[in-house]
Amino acid sequence: MISVATVFATLFGIPLGVLLHVSAPNGLRPLPVLHRILGVVADFGRSVPFIVLIVLLQQIVTRPLLSTSIGPTAAIVPLAIGAVPFLGRLVQSALREVDATVVEAAVTTGASRLRIVRSVLLGESAPALVSAVGVTAVTLVGFSAIAGVVGGGGLGDLAIRYGYQRYDDRIMWTTVIVIGLLAMLLQFLFDRVARLIDRRRHVTA
Amino acid sequence: MITVDNLVKSFSSRAGSVRALNGVSLEVQAGSVCGVVGPSGAGKSTLARCIALLERPDSGAIRVDGTDLVSLDGSRLRAARRQIGVVPQGDSLLRQRTAAGNIALPLESAGVDGPVRRKRVGELLDLVGLTDKAASYPDQLSGGQRQRVAVARALAANPAVLLADEPTSALDPETTGSVLTVLDRARAELGVTVLVVTHDMAVVRRICDDVAVLEDGKVVEHGKVLDLVSDADSRTAATLLPGLDQGEGLIGTHDRVADVVLVGFAAVGALLPEASNRFGVELAVLGGGLTRLGETPVARFRVGINGERADSALEWISEAGAVVRRTPKGPQGVAA
Ligand SMILES: Nc1ncnc2c1ncn2[C@@H]1O[C@H](COP(=O)(O)OP(=O)(O)OP(=O)(O)O)[C@@H](O)[C@H]1O
Ligand SMILES: [Mg+2]
Numbered sequence: 060m061i062s063v064a065t066v067f068a069t070l071f072g073i074p075l076g077v078l079l080h081v082s083a084p085n086g087l088r089p090l091p092v093l094h095r096i097l098g099v100v101a102d103f104g105r106s107v108p109f110i111v112l113i114v115l116l117q118q119i120v121t122r123p124l125l126s127t128s129i130g131p132t133a134a135i136v137p138l139a140i141g142a143v144p145f146l147g148r149l150v151q152s153a154l155r156e157v158d159a160t161v162v163e164a165a166v167t168t169g170a171s172r173l174r175i176v177r178s179v180l181l182g183e184s185a186p187a188l189v190s191a192v193g194v195t196a197v198t199l200v201g202f203s204a205i206a207g208v209v210g211g212g213g214l215g216d217l218a219i220r221y222g223y224q225r226y227d228d229r230i231m232w233t234t235v236i237v238i239g240l241l242a243m244l245l246q247f248l249f250d251r252v253a254r255l256i257d258r259r260r261h262v263t264a
Numbered sequence: 265m266i267t268v269d270n271l272v273k274s275f276s277s278r279a280g281s282v283r284a285l286n287g288v289s290l291e292v293q294a295g296s297v298c299g300v301v302g303p304s305g306a307g308k309s310t311l312a313r314c315i316a317l318l319e320r321p322d323s324g325a326i327r328v329d330g331t332d333l334v335s336l337d338g339s340r341l342r343a344a345r346r347q348i349g350v351v352p353q354g355d356s357l358l359r360q361r362t363a364a365g366n367i368a369l370p371l372e373s374a375g376v377d378g379p380v381r382r383k384r385v386g387e388l389l390d391l392v393g394l395t396d397k398a399a400s401y402p403d404q405l406s407g408g409q410r411q412r413v414a415v416a417r418a419l420a421a422n423p424a425v426l427l428a429d430e431p432t433s434a435l436d437p438e439t440t441g442s443v444l445t446v447l448d449r450a451r452a453e454l455g456v457t458v459l460v461v462t463h464d465m466a467v468v469r470r471i472c473d474d475v476a477v478l479e480d481g482k483v484v485e486h487g488k489v490l491d492l493v494s495d496a497d498s499r500t501a502a503t504l505l506p507g508l509d510q511g512e513g514l515i516g517t518h519d520r521v522a523d524v525v526l527v528g529f530a531a532v533g534a535l536l537p538e539a540s541n542r543f544g545v546e547l548a549v550l551g552g553g554l555t556r557l558g559e560t561p562v563a564r565f566r567v568g569i570n571g572e573r574a575d576s577a578l579e580w581i582s583e584a585g586a587v588v589r590r591t592p593k594g595p596q597g598v599a600a
Binding site: 165169182185260 | 417
């Protein structure tokens with residue numbers, strides 16, 4: 060559930076972040092109107108409480124798409140859609156960290172915008188992008204727990220059904236700890252990969 | 265090769281508007297190295313960025329090889345950019361790519377790939393003397409090595425022109441030498457025309473044929489370095505030639521005092537002793553010294569002459585090819 064949602068969020072979140080970045084006033088292709096619209100969509104999307112998003116999407120997307128609005132598969136839809144604007148903003152700020160001089164140097168080689176996006180922006184921020192996807196995945200762990208409300212299954216489901224509804228403290232705490240461990244494991248793995256592909260000198264404390 | 269004609273560029277911000285270039289004209293001959301110098305804020309980088317097509321001037325023309333570049337757009341702009349290799353001010357390498365990967369970038373843009381690209385990257389690494397660092401990442405290279413990679417990258421697509429903005433500003437004198445050697449090789453072996461922005465007169469001294477002095481958005485001096493140093497009033501002479509401020513106390517004791525600028529091997533070695541012999545005058549060097557501009561030895565001496573034929577001796581030195589300027593009225597003229 061989390062992995063499918065993460066893949067989906069990555070597929071759409073990275074292009075969203077790239078568009079946000081290049082359409083900015085001092086970007087590679089300033090498009091003020093598109094930039095505004097995407098910005099509003101991204102911020103609005105992130106500000107809607109996840110529980111509201113679940114209910115909202117049930118009617119307009121989930122049911123028409125999957126002809127069901129409950130269960131683990133159905134939970135993927137709000138998870139993925141909720142994560143796209145979140146990741147989009149993270150990607151945008153990762154791309155902002157790419158040095159303007161480096162981008163300009165590529166511009167002077169006569170590279171097309173597409174090549175600059177691919178080779179320079181995405182290439183240079185690859186470690187930061189992996190981290191951003193990691194942060195998104197960890198956030199999705201938390202969201203997926205909320206998805207338990209609509210019978211999303213998984214640990215969140217367990218925690219709510221046994222812990223909240225049946226007052227079984229042991230199961231509730233166990234699931235909380237397992238969720239926590241899962242989040243930590245994910246964070247660890249993504250950080251590891253990010254460091255592994257980063258060619259800059261690491262500052263080791 | 266590069267013609268800049270009456271370039272004007274202003275920047276406006278909330279603080280007001282700054283005219284960074286105020287009618288700059290410049291001519292750089294094909295195959296020469298031209299230095300652009302001047303105080304901070306003079307507009308040097310702005311000029312370089314305009315020629316690099318990163319900044320659009322308000323008015324004026326920039327021609328490279330006869331084509332006006334100012335009005336280009338889209339794919340023709342990109343094609344024009346490939347004619348101009350740029351080493352930007354500051355660190356500009358992709359940090360996630362190896363030296364070889366960085367040098368390959370312009371070739372990718374130009375659609376060169378496979379073995380041809382690899383061969384070309386190899387040649388460039390050789391040109392800048394970094395063959396053994398092909399697989400190193402920028403963070404594993406020294407500042408001078410990074411700058412040489414940046415030069416190699418700028419040269420990758422075989423540009424006619426190489427622009428370098430402060431290529432040595434962060435480097436110590438020794439490392440500066442290695443970068444300048446690479447720029448010089450680029451001119452000698454590839455025939456590129458080089459424009460180098462610098463605040464370091466050592467760069468001008470080492471590799472520049474021509475120099476343009478920029479101040480407040482205007483060219484206040486422009487010409488061949490060797491011509492400008494012969495002109496005692498030029499800023500280039502003032503900064504490139506050995507100083508004359510030693511030995512002023514001795515001036516009063518001589519019949520004639522003059523500043524003599526000598527350019528070239530023959531002149532520097534023998535002229536002064538010979539004048540002394542020929543005219544039977546006593547000739548003392550009061551100040552100045554010897555330096556080297558590129559391959560050419562250049563000297564400026566303040567000489568004091570005692571003897572009846574002092575004037576004739578100065579005349580003869582001047583006719584022999586040196587530039588002689590008499591210090592008016594001996595000590596008073598200098599002390600004033
Ligand atoms: N993008 C910009 N926006 C506003 N003002 C600018 C901009 N770029 C340059 N200027 C101004 O134009 C003038 C010339 O700047 P420029 O960078 O060309 O100087 P420079 O000769 O390269 O100086 P330095 O030796 O310090 O690099 C300065 O007054 C600077 O403040
Ligand atoms: Mg500058």
